[in-house]
Amino acid sequence: MKLALAYYGDPVLRKKGKKITQFDEQLKQLAQAMMVATVEWEGWGLAAHQVGRPLQLFVINLQGLDPEPDMEFSLDGELVPLERVRKLVVVNPILHPVGLEADTEKEGCLSLPDYQRSPVKRPRTIELSYQDETGAPHVLRCNHWLARAIQHEYDHLHGVLYIDYGK
């Protein structure tokens, strides 16, 4: 499956993603192709919107990221190393901030190559309820770069872009 990147100005980027109800081979192939695309396009994540499909689906691939001491990941109630959550397929996610701490870091987006990276303030720790590509439910609690990457992609599923925060 060859995917084409949707760029800023494409109306698909402003749509609300449709909930996924069929956990079939087609979904697995799309998720797999999106994961391959994160490598080819050198992104930490990719939302289905960015490949022209407004669905409640994104992938995360924190390629090249080294673990830092204050990073913490808990998957389904169990503390896990970065390697367990470095690559994620996330379907039908619901996101909640945890605590009041926030971080401000510069972000960019594959769909907005002509825009400068710019600072976005986001909650430092989040909890994400979602399904994987088989439909199995998970709860992920995380902070730091993973929390930021997830919040950026989660925004895509609701038609929100990082440049909206500067307005």
Ligand SMILES: [Zn+2]
């Ligand atoms: Zn993006």
